Amino acid sequence: MPGKHSHHQKYITIPIAAITLLVLIIGVGGYLFYKNFKELNLTKIELANTKSNLAQSEANAKKLSEDLDIERYINSTFSRQISEIAGTVGKLDQLSKTDKELLQKYSKVYFLNENYVPENLTDILPDYLYDKSKQTKMHAKVLPFLKSMIVAAKADGINLEIISAYRSFGQQIALKDNYTVVYGSGANTFSADQGYSEHQLGTTIDFTTAELGSNYSVFEKSDAYNWLLKNAYKYGFILSYQKGNAYYEFEPWHWRFIGRSLADMLRQENKIFYNVDQRTIDNYLIKIFD
Numbered sequence: 001m002p003g004k005h006s007h008h009q010k011y012i013t014i015p016i017a018a019i020t021l022l023v024l025i026i027g028v029g030g031y032l033f034y035k036n037f038k039e040l041n042l043t044k045i046e047l048a049n050t051k052s053n054l055a056q057s058e059a060n061a062k063k064l065s066e067d068l069d070i071e072r073y074i075n076s077t078f079s080r081q082i083s084e085i086a087g088t089v090g091k092l093d094q095l096s097k098t099d100k101e102l103l104q105k106y107s108k109v110y111f112l113n114e115n116y117v118p119e120n121l122t123d124i125l126p127d128y129l130y131d132k133s134k135q136t137k138m139h140a141k142v143l144p145f146l147k148s149m150i151v152a153a154k155a156d157g158i159n160l161e162i163i164s165a166y167r168s169f170g171q172q173i174a175l176k177d178n179y180t181v182v183y184g185s186g187a188n189t190f191s192a193d194q195g196y197s198e199h200q201l202g203t204t205i206d207f208t209t210a211e212l213g214s215n216y217s218v219f220e221k222s223d224a225y226n227w228l229l230k231n232a233y234k235y236g237f238i239l240s241y242q243k244g245n246a247y248y249e250f251e252p253w254h255w256r257f258i259g260r261s262l263a264d265m266l267r268q269e270n271k272i273f274y275n276v277d278q279r280t281i282d283n284y285l286i287k288i289f290d
C-alpha cells in the first residue's frame with residue numbers, strides 16, 4: 001500500500017523537520033550563549049584585573065605619599081637644624097661685631113682707650129640740639145632710640161634738648177681746659193672725670209630743656225629730669241651717676257644708652273648699672289639694639 005505508506009511518511013517528515021529546527025536553534029542558541037558567556041567571563045576577568053591594577057596603583061600612590069611625607073619631614077627637620085645652626089652662628093657673628101665697650105663700666109681708674117672712636121657716628125639733626133649751630137655727633141644705632149624718647153617726652157610736654165653727645169678724647173681735653181680756666185681746679189670733678197669715657201662712646205647724652213637752656217646745672221629740679229627717671233629706661237637710657245652714688249658726682253643731665261633689656265632689668269630689680277657685675281652686664285650685649 002504505497003499510497004498509505006506515502007501518506008504515513010508525510011506525517012513522519014514534519015516532526016523530523018521540527019526536531020532538526022529545534023536542534024539547530026538549540027545549537028546556535030547554545031553557541032551564542034557560550035560565546036557571550038565566554039566574553040562576559042573575559043570582561044569579568046578584565047574588570048578584576050583592572051581592579052587589581054587600580055588597587056596596586058592606589059597602594060603605590062599611598063607609598064609614594066608616605067615616602068613624600070617622610071621626605072618632607074626629613075627636609076623640614078634638616079632645614080630647622082640648618083636654621084638653628086645659622087641662628088646660632090648669626091648670634092655669635094652679631095655678638096662678635098657688637099662693640100664690647102658699649103656696656104663697659106668706666107671709673108676713675110678704668111678709662112676708655114684714648115684712640116677709641118665709635119664704629120658709626122652720625123650727625124644729630126639741629127632740631128634736637130640746644131645750640132643748633134654746633135655740629136653734634138652720636139652713635140648711629142642709638143639715634144633712633146634717642147629720637148623716640150624725645151618725641152615721647154614732647155607728647156608729655158617735656159622739651160628735651162641735647163647739650164652734648166659724642167666727644168672725642170681731644171675734644172674732652174679741650175673742654176677740660178676750658179672749664180679749668182673758668183672754674184679752676186674744681187673742673188676735674190665737674191667735667192673731665194665725669195662721664196669722660198661715656199661721652200667718647202657716642203651713646204651718652206647731656207640734656208637740657210628749651211626752658212633751662214645753658215642753665216642745666218639746675219636740671220635736677222626740672223620736670224624733664226623726673227620724666228626721664230620714669231621713662232628713659234623704655235628707650236634704653238639710664239642715669240649713669242645717681243644721687244649719692246659711690247663713683248662720681250651726681251649728674252642729673254647725663255644719660256647713657258645701655259639697651260632696653262638691660263635698662264628694664266635694672267629697673268625691675270632696682271639695681272644701679274655701676275653696681276652690677278660686669279659679666280652679668282655683658283650678657284645683655286647681644287640685645288643692646290633690640
Ligand SMILES: [Zn+2]
Pocket residue numbers: 194195199204205206251253254255
Ligand atoms: Zn655728660
